[in-house]
Amino acid sequence: MDHSSTSEEVHRSVHAQIAKLKRISDDVHSESASIFEPGPSSLGRRESVDTDFSSPSSPAVPAPEKKLTLFALRLAVLEKSATGIGALSFIWATVVLLGGFAVTLTNTDFWFITTILLIEGTRIFSRSHELEWQHQAAWSLTESGINSFRFLQSSSSSVWKSLMSIFKRISSGSTNDRQIKQVPTKAVRPKWDGKHLMTRRWETSDVPLLPYASWVFLASNISKILQLLQIAAAVTCVILSLIKLIIQNYGEIEKGDTDKRNRKAALSIFYGLALAEALLFLLEKIYWEYKVIYHKVLEKVNEECDLGSSGIVSVRRFFYDAYSKCVEGSIFDGLKMDMVTFAMELLSSSSPDEQLMGAGILRKFAMGERFSDDTLQKIGINFSTVERLIEMLNWKEPQEEEIRKAAADILSKLAGKKQNSLRIAGIPGAMESISSLLYSHRTSNSAAEEIGEKSMIVDQEHYDFWTINNLGLLILKKLARDHENCGKIGNTRGLLPKIIDFTHAEERLLMGNNIAESQIQMVKRSLQVVKRLASTTGATGKQLRREISENVFTISNVRDILRYGKKHPELQFLGIEILTSLAMEDDATERIGGTGGILKELVNIFFNYDMPEQENHVRTAAGEALVMLALESKQNCQRILKLGALQRLVEGLEVELLCQNAARILRNLCTYSAEESFPELREIMPAAPTVLKGIVLEENRLQEVMLGLAAYAFKFMTYEDSNNMFERAGIQEEKLAEVLVEILKKYQYPPIRFPRIRRFTIELAIWMMRDPTHIHIFKNLGLKNELENVLDTTSELECLSIFAGPVGLNRYRTSMQSLVETALSLLEDK
Known part of the structure; x- marks a missing residue:
């Protein structure tokens, strides 16, 4: 066999295996991406669009400035x-x-x-x-x-x-003896383009x-x-x-x-x-x-460093410094210099030109792909440089705008790595400095007047607020990946209301055709920050969710996004996830349900069959939000029923994309049927055969949700309704009982992806044993032994209904032990 063809076949085989592994990984991720089963971390759960992850370390790239230091060494000799x-x-x-x-x-x-x-x-x-x-x-x-x-x-004309x-x-x-610094007040403001400003x-x-x-x-x-x-x-x-x-x-x-x-x-x-x-x-x-x-060594190094046309000044200055060190000290002193260290030294200078030069070099290197890892590592371990960058975020003079943007760019990249994000947030006053980047266009005038930023008011028409705001939100978004940082963001005075204010999007913005991308980007990033804060675990998460839900603009801003954001499904998805996270708290659940239009918009999105297939994740998220809002909330269950959603939910059981969440919502609606009279819930009975088939014929998560719905939905049936259900489904009672016992045998330990399958199985078995003939069937199938085994293997996982990462948030009112004892008592009565 030809060696080249063999090599090509091996190459294709390897690529096929990688593609297969990737598909498996994607399938596992899509199956486990739910709030109804535990995951590794709430902040890492189902990251939505525009998520930045730290790139793996790339191989070391030779530093271009080595050519200059070697050149300086030879000249010094x-x-x-x-x-x-x-x-x-x-x-x-x-x-x-x-x-x-x-x-x-x-x-x-x-x-x-x-x-x-x-x-x-x-x-x-x-x-x-x-x-x-x-x-x-x-x-x-x-x-x-x-x-x-x-x-x-130079030519004669130049001379x-x-x-x-x-x-x-x-x-x-x-x-003139002395130049006094002047703040321009006219419309045309001087830009920092390499020329000196008056100081x-x-x-x-x-x-x-x-x-x-x-x-x-x-x-x-x-x-x-x-x-x-x-x-x-x-x-x-x-x-x-x-x-x-x-x-x-x-x-x-x-x-x-x-x-x-x-x-x-x-x-x-x-x-x-x-x-x-x-x-x-x-x-x-x-x-x-x-x-x-x-x-042209200077130009070549500048090109390799990708510093742009103005970067030649930086390269020349670096070379002069290296040469000076070689001449004034040891000839090897210049070899110890590099562009990153040189830029960090310039950043600490008192000269605005040197500060801008240093910030520009660090920004280019940090944002570029070739030198990013090495640059960020050097900046991250230099505490004084990080402190200096954070200090620059507070510089609000118009002529300092470029330095401020460069510092924000560097910090946004630096915060992408966890160790650096912790270092940034740990600097005293860091959160306040980042907060200073956020200027709401609706409140910036009054806020500036309160803190005395009169020069900013005068010149704010020409100040690049969009970029500054986006960078501030990007830094917060990356910092919010860490639990401790989320607490610091929440504890920073005035920061949380600023972030929520940026989630405001008017109908004109969401439905317009010629809208600047930066405006949509700003809304999206603010939603991402709020989502991460709302999904935080522990006492910090409870406090943040309370503060977010108590802000009078949060829910109404999300409602506007759901109502007018059809052109921006990524914004709708983020808004829905915020509602889902806030619904972990009882007060927030009632507040969301009581806000006009929220439940209606969620129902409309969940049943929007015209949505493109690539936006199915938005419909799934809407279903999960409805499940959370209906969980243990009588008022919200009643509101959903008043929207006429019951028939649509029943029909949704036949749709693969909707069936799981539709079944969960119906289970929550049926939960309160014994406490309040909801006559319309009898409309669920036509779906009973579908539910029964899902239990007998399906597996894993779909089987679990159908079991959960059956235990509550079948209680509306009379004896005749039950017989008709089994006849229409073509399934006998003995077959269902056999399946239930097999489930308890198969899942001796609760699976993480569907942890409540044994609980729902026992609940349905208890419903079936209301008929004495079913008790004998279960006895013959050995249900008693399986129930006793459940008592020995019950875990905390089966006692909880929702999770924030690995942390359970909602405990069932009836314990597993109580359920098992009820089932055993029914078996022993006959």
Whole structure:
């Protein structure tokens, strides 16, 4: 067999197995996604649309900035070599030549040496201070580096434009003593696009060192002047040294003149050292230009980092810092730098430009796929950086908007991992800072006035509220995955009402055609946060559900979504799940049922046969909500019956999608028939054959719900009705009794997916044993032994009707032991 074909078959086989496993996994998930059986966690139960899960760790990606740190290392080797040789030549000249026999030098050599020492001293001086100015000039040089010849290559038109700009600045009097920060109040607001905004302090790159001709003495221009001085000094040194080394006219040495016998060698050594130093420096510059201009290393690193067109400034600044470390300290110090650490240092700066640069780098790396894991790990373990990001969420000035959005973006990504979300929520004031991101458009003016945010009121027309709000809700959504964080969200003053306020969606928004996606996204995220809070377990969950249901806007907002949200089934699904979770509390159940239209909308959605198949989960959720609202609530059961839903529920037993929840709702409606007279419940009897077939012919969960309905629905039947039911179904009483006993034998321990099957089986057996002939049948089938076995294997699982994850919330009034004892007593009576 051909090796390639064999490999292809194996490949297809593996893919088929994976697909099969995926289908099995999906089936298990869909079967277990219910509030009526225990699950691993309430917060992890049936996550609805737009759920973010932490992606698995991806393989390590080489850091692009390594190219820059290696480049800086090589440059530093050349620079330090040149500096070392320069120092040696300086010592040689001062000690050996000028200090030792200056009087014996020729006039030419004396001035050559003096000139070389002066220009080399100038170069060394300018070099020692150049790195100081590089950091400052890096902000304004977006097209060329400090140590670059590009500015010498500009066209005549560019030079002319530069000169005109200079004269214009001089004529406009740009040497004001001090610039005072101004908050714009006009419609056109300055954006932070890389240019400096006016601040209350000088930016070092804009400092005029002299009161006149300040354009010459700006930091960026000084760095260029220093650069030119170095190059001119090196070239002059090369020329002078070569002239002397080639001509070697060191003067004649008279015979017997011992003072001049070593002059030629000494001068040759000096000129050789000076030449070597200058050539090394020029080699460094050539290498620099080759990498920066022709190889475009800065642009390539910027492209690999995906920092965008403005990112070149960040890359250049990083390179200058790495180079400075290599030159000023050990040549290996620059290798310890990376872009993430560099950005975190900038984030802690007091300069707005540096803060924005740092936040921009971290946002790009955190949001990108390649570097996200490594970046988030470094940020997460740096407590001061996380604290700084949270602090930035409180910055409400319009000119700080970009930094604020960047910080929120980073935190939203950081909160995606559980350990980081706990770290974020654990910082004092974190929840209050996140709360500050939420501005309700219905109440923002009054809220801002209360806290004195007048500048925000003035400029709120141009402030990007949609993005800020969405980011705040996204952070809360991810934080709410953890139980402890849910409690902190609930305990933060004013935060819960803000979240609920964002669930408001008017008819125009839900039914409109040209609605911004960000508006729908904001409603969806707020619903997701409320859903997660409402589904929290324990005492925290009870408190949150109480506070959510007591908010007068919660239920009415959900009602509007159910009523007008046909175009947005994902919003309807989230609203329904909120109602289901709130219905775990008795007070909330009555409050929901008493809100006009809620039950009606749920019934309409549950029986909406026109819904596309891909939206079936919305109908299923509506059924579960009706089950919860009817559970142990006489008022809600009566309200459902008044809606005329009984006949539709009976018909729903024949529909595969609806039958389980329809059976549960009918069971709840039948529960109170003995306490209150509901004559219309007799309409359920035509469905009895369907129920009976479901018990005998079906298995697992459907069999369980049919058993549960039968135990309560059959009690409306007379003896004649019972006989007619068995005849219509084509099933004998003995067959049903046999099935019930077999169920107790088969399920000696209650399955998690349908934990109440034995309870419902015993309830139906008790109903059947009202007829003495059935008692003998059960005795012959060995029901007594099975009931005694149930007493020995009863678990807590069978005593509960609903669950929040692994926690049972509602206990049956009749215990399993009491049911078994009732059945045993009936068996012993005959």
